[in-house]
Amino acid sequence: xxxxxxxxxxxxxxxxxxxxxxxxxxxxxxxxxxxxxxxxxxxxxxxxxxxxxxxxxxxxxxxxxxxxxxxxxxxxxxxxxxxxxxxxxxxxxxxxxxxxxxxxxxxxxxxxxxxxxxxxxxxxxxxxxxxxxxxxxxxxxxxxxxxxxxxxxxxxxxxxxxxxxxxxxxxxxxxxxxxxxxxxxxxxxxxxxxxxxxxxxxxxxxxxxxxxxxxxxxxxxxxxxxxxxxxxxxxxxxxxxxxxxxxxxxxxxxxxxxxxxxxxxxxxxxxxxxxxxxxxxxxxxxxxxxxxxxxxxxxxxxxxxxxxxxxxxxxxxxxxxxxx
Amino acid sequence: xxxxxxxxxxxxxxxxxxxxxxxxxxxxxxxxxxxxxxxxxxxxxxxxxxxxxxxxxxxxxxxxxxxxxxxxxxxxxxxxxxxxxxxxxxxxxxxxxxxxxxxxxxxxxxxxxxxxxxxxxxxxxxxxxxxxxxxxxxxxxxxxxxxxxxxxxxxxxxxxxxxxxxxxxxxxxxxxxxxxxxxxxxxxxxxxxxxxxxxxxxxxxxxxxxxxxxxxxxxxxxxxxxxxxxxxxxxxxxxxxxxxxxxxxxxxxxxxxxxxxxxxxxxxxxxxxxxxxxxxxxxxxxxxxxxxxxxxxxxxxxxxxxxxxxxxxxxxxxxxxxxxxxxxxxxxxxxxxxxxxxxxxxxxxxxxxx
Numbered sequence: 205x206x207x208x209x210x211x212x213x214x215x216x217x218x219x220x221x222x223x224x225x226x227x228x229x230x231x232x233x234x235x236x237x238x239x240x241x242x243x244x245x246x247x248x249x250x251x252x253x254x255x256x257x258x259x260x261x262x263x264x265x266x267x268x269x270x271x272x273x274x275x276x277x278x279x280x281x282x283x284x285x286x287x288x289x290x291x292x293x294x295x296x297x298x299x300x301x302x303x304x305x306x307x308x309x310x311x312x313x314x315x316x317x318x319x320x321x322x323x324x325x326x327x328x329x330x331x332x333x334x335x336x337x338x339x340x341x342x343x344x345x346x347x348x349x350x351x352x353x354x355x356x357x358x359x360x361x362x363x364x365x366x367x368x369x370x371x372x373x374x375x376x377x378x379x380x381x382x383x384x385x386x387x388x389x390x391x392x393x394x395x396x397x398x399x400x401x402x403x404x405x406x407x408x409x410x411x412x413x414x415x416x417x418x419x420x421x422x423x424x425x426x427x428x429x430x431x432x433x434x435x436x437x438x439x440x441x442x443x444x445x446x447x448x449x450x451x452x453x454x455x456x457x458x459x460x461x462x463x464x465x466x467x468x469x470x471x472x473x474x475x476x477x478x479x480x481x482x483x484x485x486x487x488x489x490x491x492x493x494x495x496x497x498x499x500x501x502x503x504x505x506x507x508x509x510x511x512x513x514x515x516x517x518x519x520x521x522x523x524x525x526x527x528x
Numbered sequence: 529x530x531x532x533x534x535x536x537x538x539x540x541x542x543x544x545x546x547x548x549x550x551x552x553x554x555x556x557x558x559x560x561x562x563x564x565x566x567x568x569x570x571x572x573x574x575x576x577x578x579x580x581x582x583x584x585x586x587x588x589x590x591x592x593x594x595x596x597x598x599x600x601x602x603x604x605x606x607x608x609x610x611x612x613x614x615x616x617x618x619x620x621x622x623x624x625x626x627x628x629x630x631x632x633x634x635x636x637x638x639x640x641x642x643x644x645x646x647x648x649x650x651x652x653x654x655x656x657x658x659x660x661x662x663x664x665x666x667x668x669x670x671x672x673x674x675x676x677x678x679x680x681x682x683x684x685x686x687x688x689x690x691x692x693x694x695x696x697x698x699x700x701x702x703x704x705x706x707x708x709x710x711x712x713x714x715x716x717x718x719x720x721x722x723x724x725x726x727x728x729x730x731x732x733x734x735x736x737x738x739x740x741x742x743x744x745x746x747x748x749x750x751x752x753x754x755x756x757x758x759x760x761x762x763x764x765x766x767x768x769x770x771x772x773x774x775x776x777x778x779x780x781x782x783x784x785x786x787x788x789x790x791x792x793x794x795x796x797x798x799x800x801x802x803x804x805x806x807x808x809x810x811x812x813x814x815x816x817x818x819x820x821x822x823x824x825x826x827x828x829x830x831x832x833x834x835x836x837x838x839x840x841x842x843x844x845x846x847x848x849x850x851x852x853x854x855x856x857x858x859x860x861x862x863x864x865x866x867x868x869x870x871x872x873x874x875x876x877x878x879x880x881x882x
Contacts, residue, residue: 273881321621325622
């Protein structure tokens with residue numbers, strides 16, 4: 205069914221949906237391997253959303269199912285409020301995606317490859333080729349054959365291919381792969397500018413540092429299952445509290461703190477004490493530790509809270525799951 | 529979409545060069561050599577064109593190579609999006625996969641039909657304009673276009689050639705000793721050899737032979753007629769369409785080009801000639817269902833395919849070498865191949881994981 209034949213009510217309902225991507229019970233199996241396992245995913249509109257997981261977790265498979273590149277075995281999904289695959293053509297008309305490494309016809313130029321893709325979209329897509337090439341910084345190389353492009357240039361051409369559809373939703377699978385630091389910075393800036401325009405960007409990655417810098421919200425996937433999702437600040441609020449203490453007698457300091465009822469794991473290292481306390485520990489405990497050391501006659505040279513990182517939190521969560 | 533598909537195929541320089549060389553280059557080179565040979569040594573090399581050259585090129589080179597060229601292009605169109613990674617991008621646009629598949633057919637035809645037409649036009653032009661002025665009938669150069677009386681008169685002037693070289697089925701011919709080049713061997717005076725008939729008897733006998741051979745003489749042509757050229761051209765284009773559509777479907781099913789091209793070549797060069805001529809017990813219907821057998825039966829009159837043919841559509845009259853098949857069945861087989869392979873290729877594209 206095309207956008208022309210869908211009733212207005214369907215379009216209204218889709219426009220009112222607050223979710224750019226919504227899945228319920230989504231499952232995809234390859235023989236015995238469950239690559240996407242009962243996934244419940246909600247991606248709000250107008251944000252940069254990270255889909256994180258280690259290699260083999262099922263990130264790319266989920267993206268392929270959402271885009272209709274492979275069929276789901278169970279569950280429901282919608283893109284921009286339109287059910288897929290029922291209204292796939294309407295939904296995908298406003299979606300741009302890069303899946304795996306973007307590949308093109310090597311014997312054609314960048315511009316010609318985009319012409320082929322624009323011809324498969326609506327008529328207006330042809331008019332967006334030049335602005336898209338300019339936006340991704342490929343205008344000066346648009347008439348070179350793609351076989352001569354570097355990896356970074358192909359990634360940028362992939363983004364240009366997404367942009368010619370004027371997408372409300374971009375789904376980027378490992379967009380930083382193969383990029384040098386400058387390329388990563390450019391890609392990050394581009395993603396942020398797209399979000400600033402009101403678009404939604406979903407990017408899957410195993411580069412936690414990059415996702416933390418780029419995304420507003422994330423979902424963590426492991427072995428096909430979404431184990432956590434939400435805004436980064438909410439997720440990190442549950443992360444452990446880590447203190448770095450530089451003092452005159454680290455070993456005695458450790459003994460003093462161990463003798464209290466403060467729940468902490470203490471390690472003595474070259475930089476002093478590393479004190480790890482569970483997430484949700486009140487900040488008063490930090491002041492209490494300082495008081496215990498000072499009262500115990502230990503000189504405290506430095507007491508610093510180590511900012512919880514997504515990577516540290518991710519490793520914590522996945523290691524707890526591994527242990528259980 | 530069709531225009532961009534056409535652009536994508538046309539820009540494959542290596543493939544286009546190969547298609548042009550095979551479909552246009554080979555017949556052009558062959559005819560150029562013949563033209564030059566005749567120009568420099570007309571006594572040793574006959575005219576470049578003519579009816580027999582035309583039928584040989586059409587039924588041999590253009591029929592087979594036209595199919596292979598079209599099949600190669602079809603196999604390329606059916607597989608390269610997948611192998612080069614563009615298929616995924618196209619699916620993600622949301623465009624119907626069926627539409628993506630069907631757009632390849634007119635795009636491929638837009639390349640292959642003109643290629644076949646250009647090669648065929650060159651063949652027609654040379655075969656008509658460089659045709660011989662005399663017919664070679666039973667090994668004898670005979671003026672073309674003679675009436676019955678004209679042929680009889682000519683025979684009367686060349687009794688040796690007619691009596692020694694023309695075929696004759698009937699009684700009443702004098703016994704004449706023949707030497708090389710249609711010369712009657714004359715018995716030297718005073719020798720013991722048989723007595724030759726009188727010149728008048730020889731002329732009368734030659735006229736009798738010429739009269740019997742007149743129908744065979746009139747079926748020989750200097751150059752192909754316009755209607756034959758039109759029918760041949762359409763037949764070659766049909767073969768190219770079949771090659772393209774079947775190749776497209778096969779490559780889409782297999783997901784790759786190389787194996788599909790090999791299978792198409794095997795079909796055209798090995799299986800079709802065998803199935804066209806061999807009468808395999810209990811497998812005749814299977815043989816008739818091979819598309820090459822069907823197109824061989826649709827060959828225009830005068831075009832001899834796989835050693836048979838020449839009878840034109842309709843049974844295999846004058847054509848005992850081909851496996852018998854009616855025109856209706858041949859047309860149905862062709863339509864079925866076109867429909868089935870299109871359906872299979874489209875189905876595979878629609879169900880394949882991108």
